[in-house]
Amino acid sequence: DAGVTQSPTHLIKTRGQQVTLRCSPKSGHDTVSWYQQALGQGPQFIFQYYEEEERQRGNFPDRFSGHQFPNYSSELNVNALLLGDSALYLCASSLVGTGTRETQYFGPGTRLLVL
Amino acid sequence: AQTVTQSQPEMSVQEAETVTLSCTYDTSENNYYLFWYKQPPSRQMILVIRQEAYKQQNATENRFSVNFQKAAKSFSLKISDSQLGDTAMYFCAFMKHFGNEKLTFGTGTRLTIIP
Numbered sequence: 001d002a003g004v005t006q007s008p009t010h011l012i013k014t015r016g017q018q019v020t021l022r023c024s025p026k027s028g029h030d031t032v033s034w035y036q037q038a039l040g041q042g043p044q045f046i047f048q049y050y051e052e053e054e055r056q057r058g059n060f061p062d063r064f065s066g067h068q069f070p071n072y073s074s075e076l077n078v079n080a081l082l083l084g085d086s087a088l089y090l091c092a093s094s095l096v097g098t099g100t101r102e103t104q105y106f107g108p109g110t111r112l113l114v115l
Numbered sequence: 116a117q118t119v120t121q122s123q124p125e126m127s128v129q130e131a132e133t134v135t136l137s138c139t140y141d142t143s144e145n146n147y148y149l150f151w152y153k154q155p156p157s158r159q160m161i162l163v164i165r166q167e168a169y170k171q172q173n174a175t176e177n178r179f180s181v182n183f184q185k186a187a188k189s190f191s192l193k194i195s196d197s198q199l200g201d202t203a204m205y206f207c208a209f210m211k212h213f214g215n216e217k218l219t220f221g222t223g224t225r226l227t228i229i230p
């Protein structure tokens with residue numbers, strides 16, 4: 001049973017550039033959530049995708065955008081990168097519904113460094 | 116809005132001893148889930164244990180158990196017979212019950228198991 005996978009594992013960009021991070025959910029899951037984890041802090045919710053649409057969004061600017069594909073995989077795009085965007089980006093997948101299916105399972109993350 | 120507070124930034128304990136990590140939360144919701152996630156140096160967020168707020172019985176998973184006090188809005192994690200592999204950051208997280216909601220995390224507790 002394949003777990004959540006993310007690519008790339010590490011990425012170095014310069015200010016003003018754009019970046020795309022990718023996530024494949026756990027087998028059988030249909031919902032993908034993205035989180036930003038700054039060094040020494042807990043993860044912060046960016047947004048969630050279900051049925052190829054953004055269902056809810058955290059307090060992040062429009063520079064952060066996403067997409068979900070028919071196979072449930074997802075991309076996170078960040079435009080006009082700032083130094084403060086340096087963080088670990090975590091993807092989590094789950095299954096819509098109530099009960100244990102809503103538990104979110106995380107991928108290994110992508111470490112983004114903006115210089 | 117929900118908030119999660121972990122008041123112990125760091126803890127250490129001898130191998131084989133028992134340790135308890137604290138978590139408090141604030142919410143106006145009546146139905147919700149609470150989670151403990153573990154993040155080792157490999158950085159992948161791993162689910163440790165989950166508690167449904169409507170269940171009075173405390174959840175247990177092998178050496179891990181929780182003390183859930185709904186009225187006090189307290190959710191502590193007890194690790195028995197601690198092992199070196201338990202060394203990690205531990206995050207407490209909250210999620211509303213319906214609609215496959217986002218996770219709200221605390222700031223984490225860094226736990227070190229001393230051989």
